[in-house]
Amino acid sequence: MIPNWLLKRAALTPHAPALTFQRKTWSYLQLKEEAADRAGKLRALGLERGSRIALLGGTSAEMALLIHGCLLAGVEMVMLNARLTAEEIEYQLQDSESELLVCEEAFRNQAKQQICQTIVYDEFLQLERESFPLEQMWEEDRTLTIMYTSGTTGFPKGVRQTAENHTSSALSAVLNSGLHAGDAWLHMMPLFHISGFSILARAVLYGSEVRLFEKFDASAAAEEITTGRVTGMSVVAVTLERLLTVIENNKLTVHPKFRTLLAGGGPVPVSYLKRAEQCGLPVLQTYGMTETSSQTATLSAEDALRKPGSAGKPLFFTEIQIDGADEPFDRGEILIKGPHVTKGYIGKHTTAEALQEGWLHSGDIGYFDDEGFLFVADRRSDLIISGGENIYPAEIEAVLAEHPQVAEAGVCAMASAEWGAIPAAFVVTRSPINAESLMEFCQTRLASYKLPKSFHFVDELPRNASNKLLRKELREMLTAEK
Amino acid sequence: MIPNWLLKRAALTPHAPALTFQRKTWSYLQLKEEAADRAGKLRALGLERGSRIALLGGTSAEMALLIHGCLLAGVEMVMLNARLTAEEIEYQLQDSESELLVCEEAFRNQAKQQICQTIVYDEFLQLERESFPLEQMWEEDRTLTIMYTSGTTGFPKGVRQTAENHTSSALSAVLNSGLHAGDAWLHMMPLFHISGFSILARAVLYGSEVRLFEKFDASAAAEEITTGRVTGMSVVAVTLERLLTVIENNKLTVHPKFRTLLAGGGPVPVSYLKRAEQCGLPVLQTYGMTETSSQTATLSAEDALRKPGSAGKPLFFTEIQIDGADEPFDRGEILIKGPHVTKGYIGKHTTAEALQEGWLHSGDIGYFDDEGFLFVADRRSDLIISGGENIYPAEIEAVLAEHPQVAEAGVCAMASAEWGAIPAAFVVTRSPINAESLMEFCQTRLASYKLPKSFHFVDELPRNASNKLLRKELREMLTAEK
Numbered sequence: 001m002i003p004n005w006l007l008k009r010a011a012l013t014p015h016a017p018a019l020t021f022q023r024k025t026w027s028y029l030q031l032k033e034e035a036a037d038r039a040g041k042l043r044a045l046g047l048e049r050g051s052r053i054a055l056l057g058g059t060s061a062e063m064a065l066l067i068h069g070c071l072l073a074g075v076e077m078v079m080l081n082a083r084l085t086a087e088e089i090e091y092q093l094q095d096s097e098s099e100l101l102v103c104e105e106a107f108r109n110q111a112k113q114q115i116c117q118t119i120v121y122d123e124f125l126q127l128e129r130e131s132f133p134l135e136q137m138w139e140e141d142r143t144l145t146i147m148y149t150s151g152t153t154g155f156p157k158g159v160r161q162t163a164e165n166h167t168s169s170a171l172s173a174v175l176n177s178g179l180h181a182g183d184a185w186l187h188m189m190p191l192f193h194i195s196g197f198s199i200l201a202r203a204v205l206y207g208s209e210v211r212l213f214e215k216f217d218a219s220a221a222a223e224e225i226t227t228g229r230v231t232g233m234s235v236v237a238v239t240l241e242r243l244l245t246v247i248e249n250n251k252l253t254v255h256p257k258f259r260t261l262l263a264g265g266g267p268v269p270v271s272y273l274k275r276a277e278q279c280g281l282p283v284l285q286t287y288g289m290t291e292t293s294s295q296t297a298t299l300s301a302e303d304a305l306r307k308p309g310s311a312g313k314p315l316f317f318t319e320i321q322i323d324g325a326d327e328p329f330d331r332g333e334i335l336i337k338g339p340h341v342t343k344g345y346i347g348k349h350t351t352a353e354a355l356q357e358g359w360l361h362s363g364d365i366g367y368f369d370d371e372g373f374l375f376v377a378d379r380r381s382d383l384i385i386s387g388g389e390n391i392y393p394a395e396i397e398a399v400l401a402e403h404p405q406v407a408e409a410g411v412c413a414m415a416s417a418e419w420g421a422i423p424a425a426f427v428v429t430r431s432p433i434n435a436e437s438l439m440e441f442c443q444t445r446l447a448s449y450k451l452p453k454s455f456h457f458v459d460e461l462p463r464n465a466s467n468k469l470l471r472k473e474l475r476e477m478l479t480a481e482k
Numbered sequence: 483m484i485p486n487w488l489l490k491r492a493a494l495t496p497h498a499p500a501l502t503f504q505r506k507t508w509s510y511l512q513l514k515e516e517a518a519d520r521a522g523k524l525r526a527l528g529l530e531r532g533s534r535i536a537l538l539g540g541t542s543a544e545m546a547l548l549i550h551g552c553l554l555a556g557v558e559m560v561m562l563n564a565r566l567t568a569e570e571i572e573y574q575l576q577d578s579e580s581e582l583l584v585c586e587e588a589f590r591n592q593a594k595q596q597i598c599q600t601i602v603y604d605e606f607l608q609l610e611r612e613s614f615p616l617e618q619m620w621e622e623d624r625t626l627t628i629m630y631t632s633g634t635t636g637f638p639k640g641v642r643q644t645a646e647n648h649t650s651s652a653l654s655a656v657l658n659s660g661l662h663a664g665d666a667w668l669h670m671m672p673l674f675h676i677s678g679f680s681i682l683a684r685a686v687l688y689g690s691e692v693r694l695f696e697k698f699d700a701s702a703a704a705e706e707i708t709t710g711r712v713t714g715m716s717v718v719a720v721t722l723e724r725l726l727t728v729i730e731n732n733k734l735t736v737h738p739k740f741r742t743l744l745a746g747g748g749p750v751p752v753s754y755l756k757r758a759e760q761c762g763l764p765v766l767q768t769y770g771m772t773e774t775s776s777q778t779a780t781l782s783a784e785d786a787l788r789k790p791g792s793a794g795k796p797l798f799f800t801e802i803q804i805d806g807a808d809e810p811f812d813r814g815e816i817l818i819k820g821p822h823v824t825k826g827y828i829g830k831h832t833t834a835e836a837l838q839e840g841w842l843h844s845g846d847i848g849y850f851d852d853e854g855f856l857f858v859a860d861r862r863s864d865l866i867i868s869g870g871e872n873i874y875p876a877e878i879e880a881v882l883a884e885h886p887q888v889a890e891a892g893v894c895a896m897a898s899a900e901w902g903a904i905p906a907a908f909v910v911t912r913s914p915i916n917a918e919s920l921m922e923f924c925q926t927r928l929a930s931y932k933l934p935k936s937f938h939f940v941d942e943l944p945r946n947a948s949n950k951l952l953r954k955e956l957r958e959m960l961t962a963e964k
Contacts, residue, residue: 002799003798003799003801008798011795011854012795012798136801137801171653174656174657174661175656175661175687175688175689176494178660178661178662178663179656179657179660179661180660180662181660205657205798206657207657313493313494316485316490316491316494316687317484317485319485319618319619372493
C-alpha cells in the first residue's frame, strides 16, 4: 500500500509551500483543502473511486488543483493533450470509456463531442461538494493517470500509470538528484504530459514547492533561476537554448541554490551543454517516456561534458538492457524494466502486451559505453536506413546545431530511388547563410553517407506541446514541397 | 524486485566515498570488490543464497565489509550482540539454525560452542574465494538480517528483516531528512543493532559515505561535526550528553553542513535539547525498534523545542495508530504498520504472529497531540532502556529463577543519571545467599549491560490478585528505600 500522497504530505508538513501560480501560493494544507473540494464536486457528479474522467485544458493552478482532486477522490484521469483535434479527442474519450470530460472554457469548441458528458471548468466549480471519506491508502496497482502515446506503432494507445509507477519514479529520482529543505521546481511543461505530471507527483512526495507557469517563458525562467526562487527545472533542448540565450545576453548569474536543470525529450546538442557550463547551469540529461512514468536514466551534471549525448545511468530502481548486445558499444533496442514501467494499456489495446518477459521494448536504439553510460542513438521510428547504412537524425542535428549561425535544426528521411532513404535537413538560422557553407561545415564532421542531401531554411521547426521535435511533420513538409 | 544494493550503487557512483575507518577510505567500487571477495569466501565454505550465518564481533571496517559480503552473497545474517554471554550466543545460534559463526579473534572465548562450525575472522580472510555470479535483483521478501529481541515475553525472538523492510525504511528517511551531494554519516553505533545496520543500508541506497568508528568517542565526534566531515550522526541520550559536554567545554562551533543528529533509543531530556540548540546542533528525535527496521516517526529539528518529548510524525511510508484512541491526547498502545515492519520471527517463534490484522503491537503507550505529533508516554511498563540498549526484565528474572536458592525474582528500572535507567533486582530466597554469588551466577548468563546493578532481598514480591508481578510497585519500593 502507498499513502494517499497529498493526505500524507499535508499531515507531515501542512504549512510548507506546495504550489505557486501567478503570485498566489498554496500551502500543503491549503492544497489539500482545495483538492478535497474538487474531489467532493466529482463525487456530487456521481464519480467514485475507479471512475474515469478526461481533462482538457492548458496549464493553470485550477488544473493542478483538479488533478490533485482527482487523485484524492481515486478518480482515474485521462490526460488529454491540449493540442489534439476534436477528432483525436473523440478517439481517446471513446477508447478510454471516460464518463466525463472536464474542459476549460477556451477548449469548448475542441471538446464538442457525443461520447460522454462535458462540463466546463467554471461550471464545475459552481457545484456543491458532497463530502465523503477520503482513502488514506492506495493499492500499488491503482491507476492514477492515463496518457495516450503513439509509441512505435503510430496508433495512439492509452498508457496506464499506477500509484507504484509514479511513486517509484519519484523515489529513483530523489536518490539521484537529492533533496534539500526549501526545494522548489520551476514548472513550465504541459500538465498533461508525463514530464509535467511527474513534477507534481515528485513535489508532493518530497514536500517541495511547484512554481507553475502557463507556458515556457525564457525571461521568467531566467529570473526564477537567478534569484534562487527555484532549485530545479525541466526543459527540452529547444527551451534550454532559449533560456541560455537570455542568461548569456543579460550576463545573468545562476543562483548557487539552483542545482538541477533536467533535460528530457531527446538529446541535447553538445554546444548547448558547453554554453550551459559557461553559464553555471547544471544540466542533467534524462531518458524516459510515457510508459516509464518519466525518468529511467539520468546523467549527472558533473558528467555532462565528459559524456556528451549520454542519458546517464539507469536510476536506482530501474533496469536497462540493450537487446542482443554482448559488449559495450553494441547497439540494439533499449529494453526497460522496473516498478516505474507501465503494467499495460487500456481500451482497445488492453490485450496488447506492453511487456515481454517483464521488459518494455522501447523501440529506441541505444548502447552502453564501457563505463555503463547509456547512449540513445535514436528513436527507432526516426531511423533513416540509407543504402544499408543506419543514419540517426539526432547525430546530424547535433552537428548542425554547433554551427554558429544555426539556432535549431531538424533532420528526417527523404525517399530516394537509389538509396531507399537519405537525410534532409531543416534549419532555423540566426542570420542568413547558404546551403553550401552548411554542407562544408558538415563535411568535416560527418561521414559522407550521413550528409544531408537537401537543406530547407524555415522560420521554426514543428514541435509538440512539450517542445519535442516532430520529425514526422518534417517529412510531411518535404512531401508538400514537391 | 529490489536491486542488489551495492551492485547497483557501485554501478551508479563507483568513485564516490563509501566507507572510512581509521583514515582508510573505500570507494563504492572498492567496497563492492572487497564485499565480492568476502562473498566468494562464504561460497567457498559452502554457503549459498538463503544460508544463515551468525556474526560476532566489534565494530570495524572488516565487520562492515563482511556484512556487505553477506548481502552480496544473499546469505542471511544473524547479528549477535557483542556483549552476549556464551550461553546467550548458544541459544541464538540454535534457535536460528545458523550454519556458521564468524567471529573476531577477541570473541573466541565467548564463541566457544557446539551448535555450528566457528571460524575466526582472520582465518576466514585466508580462504580462497570461489567465484560465482552475483544476483542483480532481490525479491522484496528476502531476509537480509535477523536480530534477536526479547519483546514482551522475555524469550529472545529472532526478528526477520527483509530487503523491503530496510529499503522502505531508508526511503521514508530520505523524504524526511533530505539528501545532499557529499553527505556523510558518523557511525559510532554497534553494527549489530538496527540503529547501526540501518546506517550502512541508508548510505548504500543514498550513495553517501559512512565514517565508521570502533565505538562512541565524544571528542572524535565533536571534531567530525565541527570540521564538516560529516553531515549526520546517530546518538542516544547518553552519548548526546557527552557530545554536548565536549562541544560546550571547548566552545566549538558546529559546521553549517551538519544537519541531522538522529537521537533514538528512548526519550531525550528537554535539558539536552536546550543545550543542543545553544550549540547549534540540530537534534531529530526518533521512535523505532528492531521490528520496524529503524525509524517509524521522527521529529524535525525545527520542532524539537516546540514539541519537547515528541517523536514527531509517522514517516511517509509508515502508519501509526493509538489503540482505542478516539481523539488527540487519548492514550493507548502504539500500533505500527508499513513496508518497514517485520513479517515475523524465525526459529521456535516462527509461528508467533508478529502482526494483528497488519499492525505491529509495540507494547509502548503513547498518544498523538492535536497537531498529529506522536508522544511515547511510557515504554512498555517492563522495558528498561539503558544507554540505548533494550533490557527486558523478564529475561533477567528468568535467569535469577534458575538459581537453586532463588524462589522468585522481580526486576525493574532504577533511574540513572548516566544511562537513563539500569536494572534492579528483587529476590525472594529459599535460604540465605549474598548478592555477590547471585551476581556471579548472572555474569555467565547475561550480557554485562543486562546485569542487575543492585539486589534487594525481600520476603515476597508485590503481585496482583491473579499473581501477576507488579513491577510498578517494585519501582515504588526502590524510591521508598532511598
